[in-house]
Amino acid sequence: xxxxxxxxxxxxxxxxxxxxxxxxxxxxxxxxxxxxxxxxxxxxxxxxxxxxxxxxxxxxxxxxxxxxxxxxxxxxxxxxxxxxxxxxxxxxxxxxxxxxxxxxxxxxxxxxx
Amino acid sequence: xxxxxxxxxxxxxxxxxxxxxxxxxxxxxxxxxxxxxxxxxxxxxxxxxxxxxxxxxxxxxxxxxxxxxxxxxxxxxxxxxxxxxxxxxxxxxxxxxxxxxxxxxxxxx
Numbered sequence: 554x555x556x557x558x559x560x561x562x563x564x565x566x567x568x569x570x571x572x573x574x575x576x577x578x579x580x581x582x583x584x585x586x587x588x589x590x591x592x593x594x595x596x597x598x599x600x601x602x603x604x605x606x607x608x609x610x611x612x613x614x615x616x617x618x619x620x621x622x623x624x625x626x627x628x629x630x631x632x633x634x635x636x637x638x639x640x641x642x643x644x645x646x647x648x649x650x651x652x653x654x655x656x657x658x659x660x661x662x663x664x665x666x
Numbered sequence: 667x668x669x670x671x672x673x674x675x676x677x678x679x680x681x682x683x684x685x686x687x688x689x690x691x692x693x694x695x696x697x698x699x700x701x702x703x704x705x706x707x708x709x710x711x712x713x714x715x716x717x718x719x720x721x722x723x724x725x726x727x728x729x730x731x732x733x734x735x736x737x738x739x740x741x742x743x744x745x746x747x748x749x750x751x752x753x754x755x756x757x758x759x760x761x762x763x764x765x766x767x768x769x770x771x772x773x774x775x
Contacts, residue, residue, distance in 0.1 A: 559708075586762060595670075595754050595765030596709070609762070644708060646763075655699065655756075655763055657709040 557658035559645050565664045566635055573631045574661045578647030585628050586655065587620055588644040589613065596644050602628060635665045669693060670757055670766035678772045679745050687769045689755035691736040697758035698738045700729050702751050703768070709754065712740075745773050 558577040566572050578585045583604050588596035599618070600610045604625035614620075617635075622628040632639055646657045671690045679685045689698070697716050701709040713722045718733025726743045742749050750773045756763035 557708075584761070593767065595668075595756075595767050596763075598762050598764065601762055609760075642706070646709075654711065654714060656711065657701070659708040660706075662706065 557645055557647050557656050559643075559658035559661050561661055562659060563662045563664075565666060568637060568665055569634055571631065571633045572635060572663065573629050574643055574645075574663075575627060575629050576645030576647075576658060577627045578645070579649075579656055580626075582647035582649050582656070583625070584648040584650065585622055586646040586648070587628070587630050588646065590642040590644055590660070591640075599630075632663075635663075637665045639663060640665045668767060669759075669764055670755055672753075672755060672766035672769050674769060675767070676770040676772070678774060681746060681773050681775050682744050685742050685745055685771065687740045687753050687755075687771075689738045689740070689766055691757055693736070693757070693759075695731065695733055695736050695738070695757055698731050699756040699758070699763060700738070700740050701754045701756065703754060704751050712753075742771075745771075747773050747775065749773055 560575045586601040587599040590596040598611050599614050600620050602622040617633045620630045642660045642662050644660045646655045648655045673688050699714050700712040703709050713729045715731035721730045728741045731738045752768045752770050754768045756765045
């Protein structure tokens with residue numbers, strides 16, 4: 554068990570480009586969460602999966618954002634046509650089930666220039 | 667306004683001194699989590715509190731949950747430079763966490 558892994562750690566992209574982030578959860582965890590964190594704020598919920606099913610999406614998740622977890626293991630978060638306002642830390646977390654703890658990855662820091 | 671309010675927003679403490687951070691919820695607390703974050707990094711789990719009156723300790727950090735007051739506190743005894751960072755409280759809401767804005771702790775030698 555190596556914890557929750559996120560790749561890449563840092564991403565700099567030009568406005569208008571598409572970016573994709575990957576998250577590998579703890580293997581026995583069936584729930585996977587995506588959060589976004591901007592400077593000076595706590596993480597904000599974006600979406601979560603139970604196995605391969607996407608159970609909830611925040612209103613923060615505009616139509617430029619899409620997340621998948623095709624085989625119920627790793628997940629990807631794609632942002633299309635990036636904007637400067639998308640610059641943030643994107644955090645992934647996994648959990649074995651309701652109320653049993655949430656383990657976070659190291660995050661992917663996105664900078665849109 | 668945020669559902670979870672943390673106070674203070676930031677604090678500076680002399681090494682060896684104690685400090686307390688508070689987290690107050692506008693809704694009933696069913697599970698309260700404390701995390702620590704170094705700048706630019708992920709969240710490190712500290713403690714989870716689930717029952718009113720529950721108190722947990724790990725090394726020099728103690729957290730308490732006052733369910734009636736919808737409040738939790740995190741207390742660090744004899745602070746060290748390693749305690750510096752951002753402390754975040756998170757409340758469990760329908761299978762996900764909702765976070766406060768964080769408290770930045772600076773420890774001065």
